[in-house]
Amino acid sequence: MKYVSTRGQAPSLDFEGVTLAGLASDGGLYVPEVWPTFSPDEIAALAGLPYPELAQKIMQPFVGDSIAPDRLLELTRQAYGRFAHAGVTPLKQLDERQWVLELFHGPTLAFKDVALQLLGLLFEEFLSRRDDHLTIVGATSGDTGSAAIDAVAGRAKIDIFMLHPYGRVSDVQRRQMTTVLAPNVHNIAIDGSFDDAQATVKRMFNDAEITGKYGIAAVNSINWARLMAQVVYYFYAALQLGAPHRKVAFSVPTGNFGDVFAGYVAAKMGLPIERLIVATNINDILHRALSTGDYSAGTVTPTAAPSMDIQVSSNFERLLFDAGGKDGAAMAQQMRTFESTKALQLTNTQRESIATLFSSERADGVDMAHAMRWAHENAGEVLDPHTAIGLHAARVAKDLPADVPVVTLATAHPAKFVDAVERATGVRPPLPVRVGDLFEREEACTRLSGDYAVVADFVTARATPRHG
Numbered sequence: 001m002k003y004v005s006t007r008g009q010a011p012s013l014d015f016e017g018v019t020l021a022g023l024a025s026d027g028g029l030y031v032p033e034v035w036p037t038f039s040p041d042e043i044a045a046l047a048g049l050p051y052p053e054l055a056q057k058i059m060q061p062f063v064g065d066s067i068a069p070d071r072l073l074e075l076t077r078q079a080y081g082r083f084a085h086a087g088v089t090p091l092k093q094l095d096e097r098q099w100v101l102e103l104f105h106g107p108t109l110a111f112k113d114v115a116l117q118l119l120g121l122l123f124e125e126f127l128s129r130r131d132d133h134l135t136i137v138g139a140t141s142g143d144t145g146s147a148a149i150d151a152v153a154g155r156a157k158i159d160i161f162m163l164h165p166y167g168r169v170s171d172v173q174r175r176q177m178t179t180v181l182a183p184n185v186h187n188i189a190i191d192g193s194f195d196d197a198q199a200t201v202k203r204m205f206n207d208a209e210i211t212g213k214y215g216i217a218a219v220n221s222i223n224w225a226r227l228m229a230q231v232v233y234y235f236y237a238a239l240q241l242g243a244p245h246r247k248v249a250f251s252v253p254t255g256n257f258g259d260v261f262a263g264y265v266a267a268k269m270g271l272p273i274e275r276l277i278v279a280t281n282i283n284d285i286l287h288r289a290l291s292t293g294d295y296s297a298g299t300v301t302p303t304a305a306p307s308m309d310i311q312v313s314s315n316f317e318r319l320l321f322d323a324g325g326k327d328g329a330a331m332a333q334q335m336r337t338f339e340s341t342k343a344l345q346l347t348n349t350q351r352e353s354i355a356t357l358f359s360s361e362r363a364d365g366v367d368m369a370h371a372m373r374w375a376h377e378n379a380g381e382v383l384d385p386h387t388a389i390g391l392h393a394a395r396v397a398k399d400l401p402a403d404v405p406v407v408t409l410a411t412a413h414p415a416k417f418v419d420a421v422e423r424a425t426g427v428r429p430p431l432p433v434r435v436g437d438l439f440e441r442e443e444a445c446t447r448l449s450g451d452y453a454v455v456a457d458f459v460t461a462r463a464t465p466r467h468g
């Protein structure tokens with residue numbers, strides 16, 4: 001499989017190349033040149049497979065010759081063997097129509113583990129073939145950081161520098177990052193919002209002085225391998241609900257547009273998806289973009305669902321590119337406009353194409369708490385704030401055929417956001433035992449200003465240059 005940049009100028013790469021890359025050299029994001037497809041019969045034949053086997057089958061066309069099928073299966077077995085549920089991502093029913101797909105049974109209690117446990121192994125696999133060193137630089141609104149650190153802590157040939165917005169992640173989220181004291185792990189708290197942290201990281205990926213000397217890799221969802229791993233659970237859930245003979249809708253708590261873009265990929269591969277519902281909180285740039293065509297960033301307001309407190313959704317570029325007919329030059333122009341004015345208008349072609357599959361809903365704090373209480377009182381399920389926003393969107397979505405089940409992606413374990421959950425439901429969900437003595441452990445973290453030069457100096461003073 002070949003990968004091309006959304007901005008049309010960077011060289012195409014194979015799967016190994018895109019996994020180890022950050023941004024494409026033209027500032028774009030890598031996407032597969034063509035979408036591999038499965039026929040209805042091929043999809044039917046996937047029913048009942050254990051998760052690691054399904055994962056290998058769905059991912060192999062994207063991986064191509066970079067990893068042999070037997071080896072890829074070993075890696076998926078290893079990655080998903082660390083999950084605390086035999087089904088890896090179990091599906092639960094709330095009422096006749098509403099379902100939740102629990103994606104939080106990995107080591108750090110959010111769906112990010114599904115992709116990052118595998119990505120850590122992919123990094124190691126590819127680095128073992130070459131004498132090289134990887135410097136991971138990432139920005140996190142909370143969950144990517146802990147999942148990425150867990151996936152690479154202590155691994156030779158990899159350093160990880162993780163930026164989070166100071167004071168804007170939950171205590172559990174912060175401690176899951178800062179209590180990992182392995183020497184290759186560097187936590188940085190920066191003053192500002194997640195968008196500020198993400199902008200700093202993107203600038204580093206575009207800084208030729210840094211990329212020329214260090215092997216800079218991404219663990220944010222700009223990394224294609226992450227999205228690829230997330231496609232699997234859309235198939236997994238839909239197969240259990242009758243795919244390919246019955247259509248399914250998904251409601252996805254959305255921030256950087258990675259998770260829901262994976263659903264779009266599943267649809268492109270032939271999975272019959274009735275609708276993808278993009279659920280946002282009051283930081284609703286995506287809801288505005290999808291309902292009016294106006295993608296313009298406002299300021300970020302902190303909420304009880306911090307992983308969705310985002311105004312610039314990196315992966316939206318991947319959708320705009322695909323929906324706009326894969327025109328790299330036009331995409332580069334559209335993104336230049338966005339970067340200079342913080343606003344862009346979707347073209348009619350983009351809007352019409354996107355509207356065939358996507359709708360969106362916005363939930364405020366009251367909607368979120370109401371959905372959390374509804375799930376608790378009617379189905380005995382305690383949901384985290386992000387999942388509750390997804391469930392709200394699933395329940396208010398308009399014009400869905402009556403026989404279509406709606407699956408909300410449960411993106412985090414409720415114990416990760418225990419205070420917000422207790423406020424809404426009166427229940428204080430305990431941390432699962434696998435997390436251990438998180439609140440007893442020592443923390444290590446450096447607080448820096450959001451200034452680019454300060455962060456860049458910090459990284460270059462500690463990173464190992466690439467070899468050769």
Ligand SMILES: *Cc1c(COP(=O)(O)O)cnc(C)c1O
Nearest residue numbers: 143255256257258259307411412
């Ligand atoms: C990361 C995250 C999201 C948002 O996912 P995107 O892929 O960035 O859209 C939603 N909920 C939780 C709990 C998350 O950690």
